[in-house]
Amino acid sequence: MTPVKLYPPRPERVYLFGTCLIDMFFPEAGLDAVRLLEREGIEVVYPDNQTCCGQPAYTSGYHDEAREVARAQLGLFPEPWPIIVPSGSCGGMMRKHYPALFAGTPEEQQARDVASRIFELTEFLVHVCQLKLEDKGGEEKVAMHTSCSARREMGLADTGPALLAQLGQVELVEQVRSAECCGFGGTFAVRHPQVSAAMVEDKSQAIEQAGAEHFVTSDCGCLMNIGGHLAHRGSDVAGEHIASYLWRRTS
Amino acid sequence: MSARERILQRLCERADGALQAPVSDFSVVTGRNWTRQERVEHFERWISSVHGEVIHCSSTNWTGVLATVLRDKRVERLALGREHAIAREAREVLDAGDVELVDVDRDVDGWRRELFEQVDAGLTSTLGGIAETGSLWLWPTVDEPRLLSLVPPIHIAVLDADCIDDTLFDVMRRHGWADRMPTNALLISGPSKTADIEQTLAYGVHGPRELVVLLRQ
Amino acid sequence: MSQPVETFTPQQFHRQSREALANPQIRANFRKAMDGLMDKRRDAFAEWQLEELRQLGANIRLRALAHLPDLLEQLEARCEANGIRVHWAEDGEQACRIVTDICQRHGARSVIKGKSMVSEEMHLNAHLEKAGIEALESDLGEYLVQLNEQTPSHIIMPAIHLNTDEISDIMHDNTGTERTRDVDAMTAAARAQLRERFMAADVGVSGVNFAVAETGTLCLVENEGNGRMTTTVPPVHIAVTGIEKVVEHLADVPPLYALLTRSATGQHVTTYFNMISSPRREGEHDGPREVHLVLVDNGRSNIYQDDELLDTLRCIRCGACMNHCPVYTRVGGHSYGTTYPGPIGSILMPHLMGLDATRDLPTASSLCGACGEVCPVKIPIPDLLVRLRREAVGEGRGNVPGAGSKRTSKEVAAWKSWQWLATHPSAWRGATGIIGKLRGLAPAHIGPWTEYRTAPKPAAVPLHRLIKQYRKEGRS
Numbered sequence: 037m038t039p040v041k042l043y044p045p046r047p048e049r050v051y052l053f054g055t056c057l058i059d060m061f062f063p064e065a066g067l068d069a070v071r072l073l074e075r076e077g078i079e080v081v082y083p084d085n086q087t088c089c090g091q092p093a094y095t096s097g098y099h100d101e102a103r104e105v106a107r108a109q110l111g112l113f114p115e116p117w118p119i120i121v122p123s124g125s126c127g128g129m130m131r132k133h134y135p136a137l138f139a140g141t142p143e144e145q146q147a148r149d150v151a152s153r154i155f156e157l158t159e160f161l162v163h164v165c166q167l168k169l170e171d172k173g174g175e176e177k178v179a180m181h182t183s184c185s186a187r188r189e190m191g192l193a194d195t196g197p198a199l200l201a202q203l204g205q206v207e208l209v210e211q212v213r214s215a216e217c218c219g220f221g222g223t224f225a226v227r228h229p230q231v232s233a234a235m236v237e238d239k240s241q242a243i244e245q246a247g248a249e250h251f252v253t254s255d256c257g258c259l260m261n262i263g264g265h266l267a268h269r270g271s272d273v274a275g276e277h278i279a280s281y282l283w284r285r286t287s
Numbered sequence: 288m289s290a291r292e293r294i295l296q297r298l299c300e301r302a303d304g305a306l307q308a309p310v311s312d313f314s315v316v317t318g319r320n321w322t323r324q325e326r327v328e329h330f331e332r333w334i335s336s337v338h339g340e341v342i343h344c345s346s347t348n349w350t351g352v353l354a355t356v357l358r359d360k361r362v363e364r365l366a367l368g369r370e371h372a373i374a375r376e377a378r379e380v381l382d383a384g385d386v387e388l389v390d391v392d393r394d395v396d397g398w399r400r401e402l403f404e405q406v407d408a409g410l411t412s413t414l415g416g417i418a419e420t421g422s423l424w425l426w427p428t429v430d431e432p433r434l435l436s437l438v439p440p441i442h443i444a445v446l447d448a449d450c451i452d453d454t455l456f457d458v459m460r461r462h463g464w465a466d467r468m469p470t471n472a473l474l475i476s477g478p479s480k481t482a483d484i485e486q487t488l489a490y491g492v493h494g495p496r497e498l499v500v501l502l503r504q
Numbered sequence: 505m506s507q508p509v510e511t512f513t514p515q516q517f518h519r520q521s522r523e524a525l526a527n528p529q530i531r532a533n534f535r536k537a538m539d540g541l542m543d544k545r546r547d548a549f550a551e552w553q554l555e556e557l558r559q560l561g562a563n564i565r566l567r568a569l570a571h572l573p574d575l576l577e578q579l580e581a582r583c584e585a586n587g588i589r590v591h592w593a594e595d596g597e598q599a600c601r602i603v604t605d606i607c608q609r610h611g612a613r614s615v616i617k618g619k620s621m622v623s624e625e626m627h628l629n630a631h632l633e634k635a636g637i638e639a640l641e642s643d644l645g646e647y648l649v650q651l652n653e654q655t656p657s658h659i660i661m662p663a664i665h666l667n668t669d670e671i672s673d674i675m676h677d678n679t680g681t682e683r684t685r686d687v688d689a690m691t692a693a694a695r696a697q698l699r700e701r702f703m704a705a706d707v708g709v710s711g712v713n714f715a716v717a718e719t720g721t722l723c724l725v726e727n728e729g730n731g732r733m734t735t736t737v738p739p740v741h742i743a744v745t746g747i748e749k750v751v752e753h754l755a756d757v758p759p760l761y762a763l764l765t766r767s768a769t770g771q772h773v774t775t776y777f778n779m780i781s782s783p784r785r786e787g788e789h790d791g792p793r794e795v796h797l798v799l800v801d802n803g804r805s806n807i808y809q810d811d812e813l814l815d816t817l818r819c820i821r822c823g824a825c826m827n828h829c830p831v832y833t834r835v836g837g838h839s840y841g842t843t844y845p846g847p848i849g850s851i852l853m854p855h856l857m858g859l860d861a862t863r864d865l866p867t868a869s870s871l872c873g874a875c876g877e878v879c880p881v882k883i884p885i886p887d888l889l890v891r892l893r894r895e896a897v898g899e900g901r902g903n904v905p906g907a908g909s910k911r912t913s914k915e916v917a918a919w920k921s922w923q924w925l926a927t928h929p930s931a932w933r934g935a936t937g938i939i940g941k942l943r944g945l946a947p948a949h950i951g952p953w954t955e956y957r958t959a960p961k962p963a964a965v966p967l968h969r970l971i972k973q974y975r976k977e978g979r980s
Binding site: 054056058059060061062063064066067070082084085086087088090092093094095096097098099100101104105107108184185187188189213215216217219220221222223224225226227228229230231232233234235236237260261264265267268 | 518521522525531539830831834835864867868869870871872873874876877890892893894895896897899900910916919920922923925926927929932933936939940951952953954955956957958959960961962963965966967968970971974
Binding site: 289290291293294295297298299301302303305306307308309310311312313314315316333336337391392393394395399400403420421422429432433434437454455456459460464465468469470471472473474475476477478479480481482483484485486487489490491492493494495 | 533536537540552553556557559560562563564566567569570571572573576577592593594598642643644645648661662663664666667668671687688690691692694695698699702703718719720721727728729730732733736737747753754755756757758759761762769771772773774775776777778779780781782783784785787788789790791799801805806808809810811814903
């Protein structure tokens with residue numbers, strides 16, 4: 037789907053686009069992304085005026101509203117540095133949909149420029165930082181859920197598992213139908229709650245049945261959905277953003 | 288204005304303007320460059336995988352093999368053509384035997400029920416095979432009508448190994464199909480089947496339950 | 505009757521999908537079937553350069569659409585030269601009338617049908633029955649569904665919602681077939697029942713998988729042989745097809761056929777590929793004496809106007825999008841209440857029925873992208889779903905029937921408020937900060953979300969403040 041991307045050399049500075057879900061619900065994940073990048077000697081610039089990539093309105097069909105919100109983000113990254121997004125769905129929105137959203141507007145070129153600099157966090161850690169990790173944690177069985185946007189929109193099915201594979205004490209357990217959606221889908225979970233619930237129930241079961249003690253994901257939408265469902269059913273399995281997990285195990 | 292004119296007008300006066308046609312690169316469906324042996328192997332592998340039965344024989348012994356097949360499958364009435372070399376050779380051997388030969392060079396309207404209910408097997412020639420999919424290709428004729436390969440419970444088809452091409456694309460190109468399409472051109476790959484009852488395969492749902500390919504080397 | 509007769513409508517998607525979700529039999533039937541189909545598709549392409557093949561498939565379809573009016577005229581001319589009569593219908597009603605007229609001209613009482621989704625779209629059977637003509641489906645799945653007075657729940661496997669026991673009951677109740685779990689026995693019974701009908705039928709009605717303009721050839725893809733029976737045994741054959749099914753050259757067919765069978769059922773080939781170029785010719789001993797082709801528009805020329813929506817018309821009806829759809833897998837085909845269910849239905853049916861009638865279909869997707877990933881002709885289905893959501897709320901081009909019908913002042917106001925907040929960063933920060941401070945008051949129950957999940961708790965300190973604190977600590 038996504039054409040082969042040529043990765044730049046490791047930069048000195050990057051921007052972090054933290055995403056609204058991380059800002060509001062999982063700020064530690066954002067901070068852990070900063071820590072991971074800084075440990076690699078990369079300065080992380082967090083534009084304070086960032087809010088939301090616009091995706092919720094975009095996927096709901098409210099493109100005029102989405103464009104206004106997206107426009108407010110476009111100007112936040114004036115330097116030609118990579119923009120790191122710790123979320124496949126926000127990353128996918130900015131990389132894939134910004135150019136189309138601004139086509140024929142004065143910001144078209146700017147949107148293309150921003151889109152071309154978008155990197156999902158695990159993608160950047162693997163392909164640009166060529167991150168090497170030293171596991172300091174104990175033995176643990178972990179399941180990874182790669183978000184559909186990371187997997188299919190950004191073509192990043194392998195980067196998360198590649199990072200986890202570097203953790204010597206961590207066994208990455210394989211769930212059945214690991215590529216299947218968890219049922220979040222943004223407003224889908226609200227518009228079609230029962231269908232979404234059936235999907236997340238299957239996902240949670242798959243994670244539990246794989247023998248996972250813990251699950252990680254690169255997307256906070258999925259984390260909120262799967263984690264919320266696991267907690268609701270009183271499961272022992274807790275979820276975490278992959279940035280936090282990597283930082284926790286290697287610091 | 289007629290429906291035809293209105294539809295065509297809407298299409299011609301397209302709101303977003305004329306469309307550019309992309310170039311098609313067909314290399315993915317051709318250029319296999321298999322040897323004769325590889326073609327035979329591919330053909331056999333694939334047609335066997337869909338329940339087709341392949342029996343190797345030669346151009347000299349095939350009628351004897353046919354007689355054995357008919358005996359093994361307890362075929363009492365065999366429908367076949369008259370003009371084609373396959374039918375002629377088969378008739379020479381079978382004429383004296385126990386199998387009753389049913390002529391098919393007559394209008395089906397006169398003997399439809401007989402064809403549907405009283406013929407055990409149909410014998411046909413083929414124009415060739417397709418290695419990549421394990422398919423036979425047939426252009427039914429006056430001598431070997433369309434229903435001969437469809438209605439009897441067993442279809443016995445004779446294929447020469449030299450007439451197997453690599454792919455369907457190759458067959459169409461090499462044999463100039465586009466310039467001379469017959470009333471009905473058929474690819475047949477195995478016996479009739481269905482998986483409509485809970486994905487369980489069952490054979491012979493409407494057409495033949497068995498497809499026997501006499502592969503002449 | 506083993507199941508109550510139900511009428512499914514797209515307006516009732518919510519209720520129908522809830523009922524399907526609550527039905528363990530339906531859930532199990534679809535899950536099992538879809539799992540199998542996904543595995544088989546993957547294996548079927550294992551030895552192929554799949555991306556090259558998909559690109560070729562997409563390009564062939566795009567080329568056909570680029571020349572669509574010319575190709576339709578060429579198809580018509582070739583068919584007519586070959587002796588096939590060509591008819592044009594602007595909508596389903598017109599198409600039904602054309603078919604019925606032909607039947608009546610021949611005094612037909614009985615029509616046997618090969619599988620045709622366009623005829624389902626036209627509601628042809630009901631139309632024929634109103635004219636006193638019996639229409640019997642001959643594809644085994646369609647036959648079973650028809651016996652059970654249902655509609656297909658999948659475009660390739662119409663009876664996929666039924667399991668063996670249910671089918672046994674249906675055959676017993678409707679045809680007197682002895683109850684059995686032996687699939688061969690059931691198949692043999694259906695064979696015998698339908699053979700009588702083939703012989704007795706006055707007219708055969710089929711669909712078309714590809715119509716080749718270059719040669720005037722109608723291609724039919726099938727495994728059972730009922731398609732060949734339908735198009736060979738009765739004296740008259742009527743093929744109905746959407747106008748988008750035309751391809752330019754005969755050479756365009758092999759790649760599309762290779763994609764279709766592998767994508768649909770994971771078969772490397774189907775049992776039969778039936779190519780019809782004319783009625784019975786002088787001296788030939790079987791085949792119909794008349795062949796008619798009905799070209800059906802029914803909304804397609806409207807889809808054709810728009811560069812983005814046009815991609816909808818590339819579809820070759822393989823069903824891979826539904827086989828891989830996590831929503832379809834759970835709610836099944838009938839929940840959609842439309843002729844074409846699943847992702848392709850959700851991007852096609854709004855054009856046929858209007859966005860008002862199908863308002864819940866474009867949103868019945870998590871946009872997970874599985875459909876687009878497997879589409880053999882690379883239709884960007886998720887993008888088209890988003891486009892239709894846009895049209896539904898009145899922010900598109902307004903060229904889809906029922907555009908704007910989903911726009912409500914309440915929802916617009918919500919998005920406008922969100923927009924205001926997200927374009928005023930200091931207000932945004934203030935709001936997230938306040939939400940964090942009030943997290944103790946966060947509701948434990950927020951609508952349907954918390955029926956199945958715990959409520960997400962806002963963080964005490966949002967990221968933009970956390971990073972500031974972190975920087976300050978780092979400096980000190």
